[in-house]
Amino acid sequence: MLSLQMNLCSYSSLLSKRMVKCQWNFKCYSISPSSLFSSNRNTTTIRAFASSSQQLNGASSISVAGPHNPLSPISGSMEQVMVEYLFGRKKATEVAHYVWKHVVKKGDAVVDATCGNGYDTLALLKLVADETQRGRVYGMDVQKIALESTSSLLDQFASPDEKELVELFVMSHSQMEDIVPNDVAVRLVAFNLGYLPGGDKKVITRSETTVLALEAAKRILAPGGLISIVTYVGHPGGREEFEKIEDFASRLPIESWNCCKLHTVNRPLAPMLIFLFKR
Numbered sequence: 001m002l003s004l005q006m007n008l009c010s011y012s013s014l015l016s017k018r019m020v021k022c023q024w025n026f027k028c029y030s031i032s033p034s035s036l037f038s039s040n041r042n043t044t045t046i047r048a049f050a051s052s053s054q055q056l057n058g059a060s061s062i063s064v065a066g067p068h069n070p071l072s073p074i075s076g077s078m079e080q081v082m083v084e085y086l087f088g089r090k091k092a093t094e095v096a097h098y099v100w101k102h103v104v105k106k107g108d109a110v111v112d113a114t115c116g117n118g119y120d121t122l123a124l125l126k127l128v129a130d131e132t133q134r135g136r137v138y139g140m141d142v143q144k145i146a147l148e149s150t151s152s153l154l155d156q157f158a159s160p161d162e163k164e165l166v167e168l169f170v171m172s173h174s175q176m177e178d179i180v181p182n183d184v185a186v187r188l189v190a191f192n193l194g195y196l197p198g199g200d201k202k203v204i205t206r207s208e209t210t211v212l213a214l215e216a217a218k219r220i221l222a223p224g225g226l227i228s229i230v231t232y233v234g235h236p237g238g239r240e241e242f243e244k245i246e247d248f249a250s251r252l253p254i255e256s257w258n259c260c261k262l263h264t265v266n267r268p269l270a271p272m273l274i275f276l277f278k279r
Contacts, residue, residue, distance in 0.1 A: 092271040093192065095262070096228050097123045099275060100188060103226045107134040108187035111180065111220075113173035113213055114205065115141040117197060118150030120190050121166065122157055129162045138179050140169045143203060146196050173205070174212035177220060185222035193241060194232040204237055207244040214248050218278075227276040234269040242272060249276055 081098045084090040097120075104110060104127040112121045121139045128135030141147050147168045154163050169179050173191065180186060191213070193205040217227050233239045249259045262273040 092230050092262075092273050093120070096190070096230055096273060100124070100127060100190070100226070100228065103224075103277075104128060104188050106130040107132055109136040109138070109180070109184045110187055111176055111189040111217070112137060112139040113176060113189055113191045113217070114193060115139045115146050115150045115168065116192055117146065118153035120192055121150050121168075122153055124188070124190065125154070125158055125162055125166055129158075129165055133161065133165065135165050136184070137166045138169070138176070139166060140171050140173055140176065140179065141196075142170070142172050143196055143199065144170050145199060172209055172213070174209045174216060176213065177216045180220050184220075185225075186217075186220045187222060187225045189217040189221060189225075189227050191227070191229045191231075193230065194235060194238060201235065204235060205241065206237065207241040210241055211244050211248055214245065218252075218276075221278050223278055225278050227278075229274040229276070231272050231274065233272065245274060249274060252276065255279075 078098070081090060081095055085092075085095050100123070104124070106128060107130060108128045110124045110128055112124055115121050121137060124137050125135075128137060139147070139150060141150070147170055150168060154166060158166075167179070171179070176189070191210070193210060195201045195204045214227065221227060229245060231238070231242045231245055233242050246261070249261075252259060256279050258277040258279065260273075260275045260277075262275075264270045
């Protein structure tokens with residue numbers, strides 16, 4: 001077990017102020033920008049001690065005290081993202097987007113299994129697009145209105161050449177194998193589950209089809225690829241879906257998969273991040 005202490009100011013200053021103790025539990029292998037998941041299975045606990053004064057928001061830098069380990073779970077710019085997530089400045093989806101940057105390369109093929117309003121689709125497109133026009137984003141959603149929102153977002157923020165790399169389908173995520181060509185090696189499959197923000201909250205992803213979609217993603221994913229899942233437990237059916245996903249991940253063989261779950265302990269209804277990395 002590795003314990004890292006993040007110092008937001010000097011120890012003497014910290015001791016003179018009221019302290020707030022926060023704890024994250026990462027049930028995972030390990031994460032680093034250079035090697036997203038290592039082969040060493042472990043549980044990492046990160047404890048942060050933050051001053052309650054306003055100096056926190058104005059801090060010019062945040063340092064991490066601990067062993068200089070190149071496989072440290074937090075290092076470089078990943079450190080900043082995780083710290084900002086801890087203090088409520090980053091959303092779970094933003095953390096997911098940052099992790100994607102260490103997996104997806106220009107020219108890769110990726111799948112957005114739940115397009116929603118298109119923000120994940122756009123983020124994936126920016127990661128794969130370049131002048132070679134080899135990259136592909138396969139996007140799907142069961143709701144036509146979701147794909148209309150996605151298309152509108154792409155119209156605003158993607159160039160015509162970039163938009164040519166995106167294919168959108170009105171269909172269930174469990175059918176992704178029907179739209180990805182057999183000879184295409186998929187680098188990442190992204191899931192953002194639950195209901196469409198701003199849409200009908202009764203239309204949600206279901207545990208049965210989500211598990212089928214994960215099975216499909218497992219089959220089409222190339223070695224070195226990632227299944228990224230943001231799941232929600234605050235709506236009816238959400239807790240069951242999360243438990244099914246967790247059960248699916250726990251049964252993946254450790255010889256070929258590394259799996260990580262990230263959640264905030266004192267916010268039981270907060271979104272949960274799950275990463276499944278294929279060796």
